[in-house]
Amino acid sequence: MAKELVGKPHPQSYFSEFPPESEWDVVVIGAGPNGLITAAYLAKAGLKVVLVERRYEIGGGLATEEILYPGFYSNIHAVYHMMVDYMPVLRDFQLDRHGLVWIKPNLQTAMVFEDGGSLLLTRMIEDTMDSMHKFSQKDAVAFGKAMRMWRRIAREIVVPATYIPPMSPLDISMAMQRTEVGNAMLELTEHSPLEIINGTFENDHIRALLLYTCCMWGLDPRETGLGLFVPLYLDRLMNKCYCQGGSHKMGNSFGREIIRAGGVILDSSQVNKILMKNGKVAGVELWEGRTLYSDVVISTLDPHTTFLDFIGAENLTENLRKSVEGWKYDKWSFNTLHVVSEEAPCYLPKDPWASQSFMTILGFDGLDQMLAHWDNVIAKKIDPECFGGHATCESFWDTHLVRVPPSKAHRQVSFFQMHAPYDIQGGWEAKGPEIEEAILRRWAKYAPNMKRSNIVTTNQETPVDIETRFPNMRRGSIKHGDYLPIQLGCFRPNEECSSSNTPIPGLYTAGASNYPGGCVLGGAGYLVWCFEVPDGRSDLPSHPCPLPEATLPPAHFRRRR
Ligand SMILES: Cc1cc2nc3c(=O)[nH]c(=O)nc-3n(C[C@H](O)[C@H](O)[C@H](O)COP(=O)(O)OP(=O)(O)OC[C@H]3O[C@@H](n4cnc5c(N)ncnc54)[C@H](O)[C@@H]3O)c2cc1C
Secondary structure, three states: OOHHHOOOOOOHHHHOOOOOEEEOOEEEEOOOHHHHHHHHHHHHOOOOEEEEOOOOOOOOOOOEEEEEEOOEEEEOOOOOEOOOOOOHHHHHOOHHHHOOOEEOOOEEEEEEOOOOOEEEEEOOHHHHHHHHHOOOHHHHHHHHHHHHHHHHHHHHHHHHHOOOOOOOHHHHHHHHOOOHHHHHHHHHHOOOHHHHHHHHOOOHHHHHHHHHHHHOOOOOOOOOOOOOHHHHHHHHHOOOEEEOOOOHHHHHHHHHHHHHOOOEEEOOOOEEEEEEEOOEEEEEEEOOOOEEEOOOEEEOOOHHHHHHHHHOHHHOOHHHHHHHHOOOOOOOEEEEEEEEEOOOOOOOOOOHHHHOOOEEEEOOOOHHHHHHHHHHHHOOOOEOOEOOEEEEEHHHHOHHHEOOOHHHOOOEEEEEEEEEOOOOOOOHHHHHHHHHHHHHHHHHHHOOOOOHHHEEEEEEEOHHHHHHHOOOOHHHOOOOOOOOHHHOHHHOOOOOOOOOEOOOOOEEEOOOOOOOOOOOOOHHHHHHHHHHOOOOOOOOOOOOOOOOHHHOOOHHHOOOO
């Protein structure tokens, strides 16, 4: 039994109508975006599905909670939704029926500098070039030229590949060599993000904006073999959306689809063990003592929890055990300061747009400071005088987050988020207050109205808090595992399990530690249903909902059943 998961059992009375033993076609573990998506497809296909969630709320990283002050809501995890234009589940289930509204700001990111300058990243390449012109005409032209090809790489190759099973590096290489855009992608892939940015641009501010954008989800800027994330993240972070009413609404919409199709969501419970019979999966045991029998179990948790804690090392082949033990969690986590303030942050730059951006990067004037901060994080430190991060005033975009009497309704909900080590020297409990003060000082340097007297309340969510809330985000791993070349593509989480199937009959994996990876992509949850679970189960329909042709991957990518 997982040490982290031992706790006081819930009283049976939570679900007195629920029998101590029951049988299911499929048990899904974890109601984050991936578990919800899988369960929705399977329930819609007519299967008897139960989705087990440890928390009192479904959604996983899609969480909007009242953590600050009564009536003020914050998105404590996912805020920036990068795949709204592509996620098949949104169209397959027509989720706008649930009032799911996406806001796509034109001004996506501003980077503000100490001298009052600013740089903007907008949805339109041309508007971004205009902003870059102030700093370097040469870079503006280079951005326009590079971005036109990078956008093709993202939209014609990398994004569609998110929703098809992983291919081997050899197959990818052979497929890519056939086209101009494929060759351009192969060439980029070999390099590190830092090499690509430095090799394409000359201005320090512009380099800093673009490198931050490419690496903000925890990419090592100097790691070679990660170059394909440069076009992917630049394109996607120039098109990110906000979920009106908070990200939790997205999770809720999936939940409604599951229930509408006859599926069951068992929240405030948790899986403690996966049952095995004759070498095959036989169901799960919950912490309150219930048993759910099923010959198909889909886990969306991290590899340690699924394989070592739930199945047990003794039931794994040596290869699988070694690969799970060698799994590397994210080297950077996030530390987030959520605040309610009297006013929305008003940043130094004269350009009024700089204070109306979806995301604002602050604290870094150039590459050296940014790299120094990331190096500190890897060395388990934060220098209170040299760090930066990104901020968003959520209530500027979403007035639904402030539900208070008119006398307080002018107040705003914002956050500042920075890369941070899980095991900081001195520990978070001791260091937390000092870091909170340093964040407020730094924020006020770039947005002078964010001074203490304007701050009504704060709540700092450290990497340790992330793990406490979600034990599957071990060491505060927002992606359930690092992005290293050996943990990506068909190697995520290992060659045997990357396409969701595992060597253990009846066990499938579908969380962020699986291909295609972390963030709210919905890829792993979609792929496990679409391509894997039905194998050998002739009783399952081939696809629960008609898929419009536009949502299907290009024909040469599709796998035949
Ligand atoms: C601070 C922060 C900010 C982020 N910001 C963004 C963002 O802006 N955009 C973005 O795209 N991504 C963001 N992410 C990443 C994103 O939230 C995750 O990568 C994503 O939620 C992973 O989805 P998942 O379904 O695989 O797993 P999760 O969302 O982790 O869901 C797993 C679920 O399993 C449950 N669980 C755990 N143990 C058990 C058990 N034993 N039994 C039953 N249930 C269990 C958990 O409670 C959880 O609900 C952020 C993450 C963090 C931490």
